[in-house]
Amino acid sequence: MVMDxxxxxxxxxxxxxxxxxxxGFGTLQEKTVHAVxxxxxxxxxxxxxxxxxxxxxxxxxxxxxxxxxxxxFNRLRDKLKVFLPLYPVTVVFPIPHHxxxxxxxxxxxxxxxxxxxxxTGSIYSAFPELYKIKGYLTHPNLSFAFPLVDMDxxxxxxxxxxxxxxxxxxxxxxxRMPLTLYDEIKIERPEDFIQLIPYDLxxxxxxxxxxxxxxxxxxxxxxxxxxxxxxxxxIRPGKRGREYLYEVAE
Numbered sequence: 001m002v003m004d005x006x007x008x009x010x011x012x013x014x015x016x017x018x019x020x021x022x023x024g025f026g027t028l029q030e031k032t033v034h035a036v037x038x039x040x041x042x043x044x045x046x047x048x049x050x051x052x053x054x055x056x057x058x059x060x061x062x063x064x065x066x067x068x069x070x071x072x073f074n075r076l077r078d079k080l081k082v083f084l085p086l087y088p089v090t091v092v093f094p095i096p097h098h099x100x101x102x103x104x105x106x107x108x109x110x111x112x113x114x115x116x117x118x119x120t121g122s123i124y125s126a127f128p129e130l131y132k133i134k135g136y137l138t139h140p141n142l143s144f145a146f147p148l149v150d151m152d153x154x155x156x157x158x159x160x161x162x163x164x165x166x167x168x169x170x171x172x173x174x175x176r177m178p179l180t181l182y183d184e185i186k187i188e189r190p191e192d193f194i195q196l197i198p199y200d201l202x203x204x205x206x207x208x209x210x211x212x213x214x215x216x217x218x219x220x221x222x223x224x225x226x227x228x229x230x231x232x233x234x235i236r237p238g239k240r241g242r243e244y245l246y247e248v249a250e
Contacts (some may be wrong), residue, residue, distance in 0.1 A: 003147075003181065003183065004040075005180075005181055005185040007040055007043070008036075008040050008178075008180075008181040010039075010043070010059075011036045011037075011039035011040040011043070012036050012178055013071070014039055015032060015035045015036050015039060016120070018035075026119075026135040030177060031070065031175055031182040032175050032177055032178065032247065033070060033094050033149070033151065033176045033177075033178050034068050034070055036178050037053050037068045037147065038059060038068050038090055039090060039092055039147075040147075040181075040219055041059060041066050041068070041167075042061065042066065047059050047060055047061055052065070052082075052083065052086075052087075053082045053083070053086070054082070055078070055079050055082060055083070057083070060087075061118050063087070063088070063194065064087060064088045064089070064090060064158075065083050065087045065089045065090070066086070066089075066090045066091075066092060067079065067083075067091050067092065068091065068092045068094075069091055069129070070094060071129060072129075073129040073130070073132040073133050074132050074236075076091065076132075076133055076168060077132070077133055077135075077136070080133060080139075080142070082134045084127070084136065084139050084141045084142060086097075087141065087143075088141045088142075088143065089141055089142055089143070090143045090144065090145055090146045091141075091142070091143075091144050091145075092144075092146075092147065093114075093126050093129065093144065093145075093146055094146075094149050094151075095122070095123065095125050095126060095146055095147070095148050095149065095180075095230065096117075096121045096125075096149060096151050096153070096176070097120065097121045097122075097148040097149055097150050097151075097183070098114065098116065098117075098121075098150045098182070099116070099117040099119070099121070099149075099151055099153050100116050100117070100118060100137055100151075100152050100153070101113040101114070101115045101116075101117055101152075101153050101155060102114050102115075102152055102153065102154050102155070103154075103156075103157050103191045104154050104155065104156055104157065104174060105157050105163050106156045106157060111154075114152065121148060122148070122214075123146050123148075123196060124196070124214060124216045124220055124221075124224050125220070126144075126146055127223045127224040127227050128219065128220070128223050131223055131226070131227055132228050134227055134230050134231070137190060137227070137231050138190045138231055139197070139234075142185060143186070143188050143189070144186070144187040145184060145185070145187075146184065146185040146186075146187070147181055147183075147184045148181075148182040148183040148184065148185070149178045149179070149180070149181055149182065150178075150179045150180040150182055151176045151177055151178045151179055152176065152177040152179060153174065153175075153176045153177075154174045154175050155172060155174060156172050156174045164182075183229070188239050190231055190233065191233070193228060193231065193233055194197070194228075194233055194248060196214070196224070197228075197234075197248060198213045198214060201213045201246075203246075203247035204237050204238070204240075204245035204246055204247040205245065205246055205247070206219050206243045206244070206245060206246070207222045207225055207243060207246075208221075208243070210224075210225060212244070225246055231249070232249060233249055234246045234247065234248060234249060235247055235248075235249045
């Protein structure tokens with residue numbers, strides 16, 4: 001499936017029309033991003049929520065299973081153990097690209113002005129979750145789709161929140177409203193992950209050098225390289241001081 005902005009807008013509209021909250025979100029049993037992604041990847045709802053081998057597949061087309069995961073890949077492991085020997089499985093992990101935070105007073109429903117998060121999401125944001133299923137990442141039946149979505153994120157303020165809390169507390173996440181499908185990255189086979197190593201990054205390289213090259217935090221870079229090393233896509237030819245060196249495996 002090629003990225004289709006019109007199909008994404010149609011999926012979003014269909015979800016919003018099913019909701020009756022005056023704010024237009026959070027009234028379905030599942031969260032809004034999950035519901036929109038499910039309709040985007042399979043508009044025919046007859047293929048949604050299909051029982052397979054004691055589990056419920058988000059989408060089952062008759063040939064392929066598609067699982068929409070907003071996080072917590074720990075819960076995905078048991079499904080993959082059962083599904084992967086039987087069917088091709090695509091895991092969809094929506095990643096917030098540009099995100100605007102909106103705080104909602106839990107008591108009055110009052111919404112704060114939107115504030116843009118300084119963090120820009122990328123596919124590297126998925127690696128802390130991929131780490132949790134790293135034992136399955138080289139399975140030939142497993143593929144991924146990483147839609148990068150601009151979205152509003154609504155957070156609840158405490159019932160006891162005062163002006164200071166409104167400025168200082170993050171609040172608990174209530175729901176996320178997808179706005180625009182910015183991009184979509186497909187991983188059809190394990191080797192496709194190598195595209196995440198910049199072509200012009202001189203080898204061998206350290207975690208710090210990789211982090212600088214792809215503009216992410218060192219901790220996220222470390223998790224990313226660990227996962228790729230675990231998949232045998234990278235090798236460690238040695239160390240530079242106390243840091244491991246990495247290069248792409250032939």
